[in-house]
Amino acid sequence: MSITLNDAIEFITLEADLLDYGQFKEWLSLYTPEGLYIVPIDPDATDYEKTLNYAYDNAEMRQNRVTRLLGGRAISAMPPARTVRMHGRYRMLEADETKCVVRCAQMLTELRQGRERYYSANVTFHLVKTDAGLKIDRKIVSLLTSTEALTAVSYIL
């Protein structure tokens, strides 16, 4: 049986909850070892490896990012910004028994040092089914404002 949209939504909601509640170590375990967390700049880019991105994190860089968030040694993350994110407008683009591609909308509000900021994004998840359940092979966060000037984002989108 193909991976269903409901399975994917349940998984994506779990990921969002872990990020908003600061459970970053648990978040790391949601990825495959080869998995990538990508925040592109160029909305038309397809080959992210050959393009400048905001983030192009393999397992090592994700681990570093989490260490940064939890380590208390980065002034922009002492403490990290608080975030609330909502997903909706889910659409299954491809699905078979072992993998699927789901796209959804993400609205995120950030609060840090009395400033509320907002980031909207289209997020594409490439999920794979493993013995331990669904895992992220690629998460691509396409910010609506990716080619505009952003502000410091010391957290995970």
Add this chain to the structure above:
Amino acid sequence: MTILPDPASLVNEDRADGSIYNNAALYDMEMDSIFKRNWIWVAHRSDLPEPGSFITTFIGQHPVIVSRDRKGELHVLLNRCRHRGATVCEHKSGKTASFVCPYHGWAYGQDGALRAVPQPKGYGESLDKSKLPLVSLKVAEYNGMIFATFNQDIMPLDEWLGPAKIWIDLFMKQGAGWPVKTMGEHKFTFPGNWKIQLENTTDAYHFPIVHKSFLDSVDNETQNIFDFVEGDGFVEDLGNGHSVMVMIPELIDLEENLDAPVPERFQELADALSKDYPPEKVRQIVRAVGGSGFNLNLYPNVACSMAFFRVLRPLAVDQTEIRHIAIGMDGGPDIANEVRLRLHEHFQGPMGFGTPDDSEAWDRVQRGALAGYNIDILLNRGLGHEAKRESGNLFSDVTAETGMRAAYKQWLVDLTCETAAEEAAQ
């Protein structure tokens, strides 16, 4: 009548008044006296690769088009139709034969000349197209760095850059024998005055404090390279507000020390390159990928900062836009350029492991400097042992604030020179 601040009372050799970051009237004076009168960096040569290429950008608050005409000549044009003032181009970059105003259809050439207007009869004999080109600024280029200015009487760019030119040449060795090209940018704003960023590019003192978390994320060898605050580096005043801060003296000239061992973090790249290039070339490419060991601060808006271009644009007295432009080898191996991109992403930009922490520090300077009255910002670090080179350039240790003093010296010249005073009085 507004009482204008007196810049000379705000900045001394070794200190500045905190209001320089938040006085709105002073900011307006700076926009005229600094951003209208000096050479302002607008583009890198590779942004305009062929005839018809253009980009849009800003000089201070003024929107401009940088365009390469069909003969290959560069033009910097105010992005403002001569009819009713609309911008004639809103694309960030592209290729075009003309710029047509979307409001009434006035059409300008790549050089800004007004070519045609719809229904010209409505003007009778009064329209002299030759008198209504897009307003053209003075433009000059040095080693791929393109600058422009409103000031038609300014000294030649060569003279303005002076000893900074040698450092630009050294910086461009990151092309490893190929021309340097830009490879995209990280753009972000921070809620603070532009001079806080100008200072930061020549501030090595903050590095081990602010960037602990970046240093945690790299290998020991790289940590040692970045452990430079007690090293043999230096900061040197290059005149006209420019300065260089050498953090890693071994990485001043990337074509020297080619027999030094390849750093471990680049071994995989070196192995891959060895399939296509002889050993000497591999070492040259690998050294270039690692970046230069210095920050060259070019007053007032650009820096050649280790491995990228840093460009600042003041948006308001307490709001600044910064671009971190990635660079690479134009025609060089893709695998090496990809390593450069990953290194850039690691430290730079709004989601890097370095920039957000810098941004936080600058944000705090802006907010903290509002506290109290008549309290100085100190600019005196390294002053006691500052010395003069044979060239007459002042220099001090790597953590000295010599580069900030250089910038504020020029800032004061700009804000107090006669022309500036006359303009302000008008």
